[in-house]
Amino acid sequence: DIQMTQSPSSLSPSVGDRVTITCRASQSISMYLNWYQQRPGKAPKPLIYAASSLQSGVPSRFSGSGSGTDFTLTINSLQPEDFATYYCQQSYSSPWTFGQGTKLEIK
């Protein structure tokens, strides 16, 4: 199985900050990498697909980059509603796997 490792596991930024979350795959996955946001008690919400494409309706302050084994999710000008847990997920090789999550907590 391809292991997905996110860093950091948690973060305490302030509103207005720029936040970067990293996701590393245990082997190359080209650009088959997706990002999700999950608020407590809710289903994950898709943010980014194919490493850098924004899902419809997602604010432009979210962006993704990377290819191969190293990927980044960036949130510019963090808003109060962005405090949530973020997951990366590879769709390159079965079984598809997720990172362990990065929790953004209010400072």
Add this chain to the structure above:
Amino acid sequence: QVQLQESGPGLVKPSQTLSLTCTVSGGSISSGGYHWTWIRQHPGKGLEWIGYIYYSGNAYYNPSVKSRVTMSIDTSKNQFSLKLTSVTAADTAVYYCTRVAGAMYGRSRSGFDPWGQGILVTVSS
């Protein structure tokens, strides 16, 4: 827009079979191009892909549960289902149904979208 809704028992006894159904509305499950998917999340933990099924009935499962899982699809009811046998406490989780586009060869450039709200299934006597 397409919406998904999970249904089924919230409590299952150990060694029994967990059975869940996902009802799709706003679109046809047999329109093609999508794999209908089950994902679970153990309490306070991360996400685990269980498997997916195409409208033709072809299904692909995570090896971690492959010996215990069966997915099926009912195009007449616009539903797909999950059965997990011989459950233990380790199968206690929130189960989500969702879909993914373009996964015909085991890869997809799309993410899982949309998602059902999830259903908590507790395995306990």
